[in-house]
Amino acid sequence: MPRPRYVVSESWSIARSSPRQTAAAITLIALALYIPGLLALLSRNLGRLAASNPGEPAALVITLQPGADARAVASRLATDGRIRLIRIVGSEAALERFRRAYPDLGAALAELKEAPFPPSLEVALRAGAPKGAAAEIAAAARLWPGVESVESEEEFSRRFRDAVALVRNAGLFLGGLLTLAAVLSVASAVRLALDLHREEVGIMRLMGATEAAIRAPFWLYAMAEGLLGGSVALGLLYATYRLATYWLARDPHPVLSLFWVAFVSPATAILMPAAGAAAGLAGSLLSLGRRHTQRVTRIG
Amino acid sequence: MIQLYGVSKRYGPFRDALLDVSFRVEPGEFVFLTGPSGAGKSTLLRLLFFEEPPTAGQILVNGRNIGVLPPSQVPYLRRTIGVVFQDFKLIARKTVFENISFVQNVLGLPRAEQKRRAYHVLKRVGLHHQMNAFPDELSGGEQQRVAIARAIVNEPTLLLADEPTGNLDPVLSEEIMRLFVEINIRGTTVVVATHDLEMIRRMGKRTLTLERGRLHDPDRIRENAPIVREAPFLPVT
Numbered sequence: 001m002p003r004p005r006y007v008v009s010e011s012w013s014i015a016r017s018s019p020r021q022t023a024a025a026i027t028l029i030a031l032a033l034y035i036p037g038l039l040a041l042l043s044r045n046l047g048r049l050a051a052s053n054p055g056e057p058a059a060l061v062i063t064l065q066p067g068a069d070a071r072a073v074a075s076r077l078a079t080d081g082r083i084r085l086i087r088i089v090g091s092e093a094a095l096e097r098f099r100r101a102y103p104d105l106g107a108a109l110a111e112l113k114e115a116p117f118p119p120s121l122e123v124a125l126r127a128g129a130p131k132g133a134a135a136e137i138a139a140a141a142r143l144w145p146g147v148e149s150v151e152s153e154e155e156f157s158r159r160f161r162d163a164v165a166l167v168r169n170a171g172l173f174l175g176g177l178l179t180l181a182a183v184l185s186v187a188s189a190v191r192l193a194l195d196l197h198r199e200e201v202g203i204m205r206l207m208g209a210t211e212a213a214i215r216a217p218f219w220l221y222a223m224a225e226g227l228l229g230g231s232v233a234l235g236l237l238y239a240t241y242r243l244a245t246y247w248l249a250r251d252p253h254p255v256l257s258l259f260w261v262a263f264v265s266p267a268t269a270i271l272m273p274a275a276g277a278a279a280g281l282a283g284s285l286l287s288l289g290r291r292h293t294q295r296v297t298r299i300g
Numbered sequence: 301m302i303q304l305y306g307v308s309k310r311y312g313p314f315r316d317a318l319l320d321v322s323f324r325v326e327p328g329e330f331v332f333l334t335g336p337s338g339a340g341k342s343t344l345l346r347l348l349f350f351e352e353p354p355t356a357g358q359i360l361v362n363g364r365n366i367g368v369l370p371p372s373q374v375p376y377l378r379r380t381i382g383v384v385f386q387d388f389k390l391i392a393r394k395t396v397f398e399n400i401s402f403v404q405n406v407l408g409l410p411r412a413e414q415k416r417r418a419y420h421v422l423k424r425v426g427l428h429h430q431m432n433a434f435p436d437e438l439s440g441g442e443q444q445r446v447a448i449a450r451a452i453v454n455e456p457t458l459l460l461a462d463e464p465t466g467n468l469d470p471v472l473s474e475e476i477m478r479l480f481v482e483i484n485i486r487g488t489t490v491v492v493a494t495h496d497l498e499m500i501r502r503m504g505k506r507t508l509t510l511e512r513g514r515l516h517d518p519d520r521i522r523e524n525a526p527i528v529r530e531a532p533f534l535p536v537t
Binding site for chain 2: 002003005006013017199200202203204205207209210211213
C-alpha cells in the first residue's frame with residue numbers, strides 16, 4: 001500500500017493542477033446536497049409540529065349550526081361508550097382562544113361586533129378506543145340535525161403526516177437525483193484530472209507503481225472534493241436557517257413562526273459531508289475504471 | 301538473465317510485429333538490439349518489460365516466466381528492471397530528486413535515505429548539483445542522464461534502453477553510452493535498442509538484429525566490427 005504522506009501530497013498536487021475543475025465539482029456537490037438538505041430541514045420542522053401535542057387532544061371537532069342545541073348533541077354523543085370527554089366550546093370561548101393564539105391580531109379582533117366562530121364540540125376518545133372509531137363517530141354525527149360539519153383529527157393528522165412524508169420523500173428523491181448528478185460531475189472532474197496527468201500515470205506505472213499507488217491520490221482527491229462540497233452545503237443550510245429565524249423573529253408569520261424552531265438533526269448534519277465524500281468516492285471509482293488508467297502506459 | 305523461445309507478437313489479425321524470436325542474454329552481458337524502424341525493437345522491449353504479453357512463445361526475465369506472472373506482481377518485478385527511453389519520460393512538475401526517488405517515496409522510505417540514494421546515483425551521472433532543478437531547466441543530455449539515474453537508483457539487475465541517444469547529438473550520445481558501459485561494468489545486464497550502427501561498431505558488443513520482426517543474422521555486426529571487447533571510453537568520474 002502507498003504511504004499516506006505520498007497519497008496526500010499527490011492529491012494536493014492533482015487539485016492544484018486543475019483548480020477550476022476542482023472548484024466546479026465542489027460547487028456542484030454543494031448544490032446537489034443543499035437542496036435535499038433544505039427539504040430535510042422543512043420536513044423536520046413540519047414533523048415537530050405534527051408531533052407536538054399541547055393540552056388535551058380532541059379526536060373530533062363537531063361544528064354546529066347557529067342556534068343549534070349544543071347540549072342536546074353532547075347528550076347524544078355521551079351515549080357512545082368509546083367517548084371519554086365532550087367539551088362544548090361556545091362562540092365567545094372560540095374567539096378568546098384565537099386571541100390568545102394570535103395576540104398580534106388583537107386590535108383587528110377587538111373591532112368585531114359579534115363572534116365569528118360558530119359553537120363547536122370537541123370530543124376525546126377513550127385510550128382503548130379501536131382504530132377508526134373517530135371516523136365512525138364522525139360519519140354518524142354528520143347526519144344529525146344541528147351539525148354543520150365534523151372534522152376528525154385522525155383524518156387531519158393523517159393528511160398532515162402525509163404532507164410531511166411527501167416533503168421528506170421529495171427531499172429523498174431530489175437528493176438521490178442530485179447526488180447522482182454530483183457523482184457524475186466528480187467522475188468527469190477526476191477523468192479530466194487523469195487526462196491532465198495521463199503521461200505521469202504512464203511513467204509512474206513504468207517505474208513500478210502499483211495500481212493502488214496510482215489510484216489512491218485520485219480517490220483521496222475526489223473524496224476531499226465531496227467532503228468539502230458537503231461541508232459547504234451544510235454551511236449554506238445553516239446560514240439559510242439562521243437567516244429565516246432572524247427574518248421570522250423580526251416579522252412573525254402566523255404559520256411559519258409556529259413551526260420554524262429547529263435546525264436539522266445532528267445525524268443529518270453529519271450525513272451531508274459524509275454523503276459528499278461518498279459521492280466523491282463513487283465518482284472516482286466510476287472514472288478510474290481499469291480501461292481509463294491502463295491506456296496510458298505504452299513505452300516509446 | 302533473458303531467455304526467449306519462439307516468441308511472436310501479432311497486432312490485429314494480420315500485423316506480425318515479432319515472428320519466432322529466440323535468444324538468450326547472459327547475466328552481466330551488454331547487448332545491442334538493432335534494426336530499421338518498424339523492425340520490432342520497441343515491441344521486443346515492451347515484452348521484456350511486461351507491458352504486453354507475447355502472442356506465442358515463452359519469455360523468461362530474471363528467471364520468471366512472463367506468461368504466468370500475475371498482473372499484480374508486474375509492478376514489483378518492474379522495480380528490478382531499469383528502463384531508459386528516447387524521450388526521457390521525466391515528470392515535468394517534479395524536481396530531479398522527486399523524479400528519481402518516486403518509487404522510494406511511494407514505499408515510504410525515509411526522506412534522508414531517499415536523498416542519500418538520489419545523490420549517489422546523480423553523482424554517478426555527474427548531476428549531483430542539479431537535485432532540485434526541474435527537467436525543463438536541463439539540457440537534453442542532462443535529462444537523459446537523470447533518466448538513467450532514475451533507472452539505476454533501485455540497483456536493477458537488468459537495464460533496458462529504447463533508443464536512448466535518439467534525441468541527442470553525437471557527443472552527448474557517446475557520453476550516455478559511456479554511462480551504460482560503466483553501469484554494465486558494475487554488473488548490470490544492459491540491453492540497448494538503437495539503429496545507430498556506427499555506435500554499435502565502435503562499441504563492439506554483441507548485437508541482435510531484427511528485420512521485419514525476425515531475428516536476423518545475430519552475429520553479423522560483431523564479426524564485421526573491429527575487435528574491441530571493452531568500452532573504448534574513459535570511465536565517468
